[in-house]
Amino acid sequence: MEQSYTIFSDISADIPASYAKENDIRFIAMQYTLGDEDRVCAGIEEEEVLKRFYDGQRGGHMTRTSQISPQIYMDIFTPVLESGEDILYLSLSSGLSSTYQSSCLAAEQLKERFPDRKIVCVDSLAATGGMGLLLEKAVLNRESGMSVTENGRWLEENRQRVCHWFMVEDLMYLKRGGRVSAATAVVGSALNIKPILKIEEDGTLKNFAKARGVKRALGALLEHYEAASEKEKGERIYILHADAPENADYLEECVKQINPRCNVTKMMLSPIIGAHTGPGMCAVVHFGER
Numbered sequence: 001m002e003q004s005y006t007i008f009s010d011i012s013a014d015i016p017a018s019y020a021k022e023n024d025i026r027f028i029a030m031q032y033t034l035g036d037e038d039r040v041c042a043g044i045e046e047e048e049v050l051k052r053f054y055d056g057q058r059g060g061h062m063t064r065t066s067q068i069s070p071q072i073y074m075d076i077f078t079p080v081l082e083s084g085e086d087i088l089y090l091s092l093s094s095g096l097s098s099t100y101q102s103s104c105l106a107a108e109q110l111k112e113r114f115p116d117r118k119i120v121c122v123d124s125l126a127a128t129g130g131m132g133l134l135l136e137k138a139v140l141n142r143e144s145g146m147s148v149t150e151n152g153r154w155l156e157e158n159r160q161r162v163c164h165w166f167m168v169e170d171l172m173y174l175k176r177g178g179r180v181s182a183a184t185a186v187v188g189s190a191l192n193i194k195p196i197l198k199i200e201e202d203g204t205l206k207n208f209a210k211a212r213g214v215k216r217a218l219g220a221l222l223e224h225y226e227a228a229s230e231k232e233k234g235e236r237i238y239i240l241h242a243d244a245p246e247n248a249d250y251l252e253e254c255v256k257q258i259n260p261r262c263n264v265t266k267m268m269l270s271p272i273i274g275a276h277t278g279p280g281m282c283a284v285v286h287f288g289e290r
Helices: 017-022 047-058 070-082 099-113 128-143 148-161 171-176 182-190 214-228 245-258 271-277
Strands: 005-010 025-028 030-034 037-041 063-065 086-091 119-123 162-167 193-199 205-212 236-241 263-268 282-287
Touching (some): 005 070, 030 271, 047 263, 119 148, 128 148, 171 193, 171 271, 182 193, 214 282, 245 263
Parallel strands (some): 236 263
16 A cells, blocks of 8 residues: 655756656755856756756856755755655765755754654765665655655665766866865876766765776776676666766667666756766666675
């Protein structure tokens, strides 16, 4: 019997807008800036909006994001709790943001006002399409009859199975975020070095390999996917890109050669994550063995 509770995530998750709407996945908006312009990302952005964002980055506009405060969570969660619904919230990795900590602070305060309601906050230890995969599972778990507490426990027990393989086009964005040194960024850019990154077990981003040129970097993503993938029928895979459609098409074609029975979602990267990776970033995200 399907349980009734509301599933939330912050908008750093990437998941098809139609799926989110059909399954009533609700998002916590996040603020970001493009140059001098302040923007709010409240839902899955259309590709035209995303392309303008990445074109702005290419044009030299600086981008940054703002954290979600506990008060924002309280303002959004309160009407749901007042209606008698419990809440399951999936956050961006605590290794990349303070959103999880803010949601927990809000939940503690709200439990004093709504002692009969449950607010389950889950640290995804993931980002972008990895959060999309976990949200899909959360919906299926709810449909199968899992309570909000059981669903949260399942997500925590299985989040380590989400594999993220990234490459970035421009090292300078990683330099601004403190992921690589200024010297590494300058030398790497001159030599056309593309870093290969993954999200670690603790939810932090690690630069663990490198390749010279985009094609070799894409090949590295595919090698790691093939080694870690469970290659099951209907395997869900997210291919994300920061306005690099040809590279994303290439990844999709190769992934389907590795597992012809897979089910691929290909989409552009949210500006919340793209603000820190820059244009040209590509990722393959799936369940597997890290």
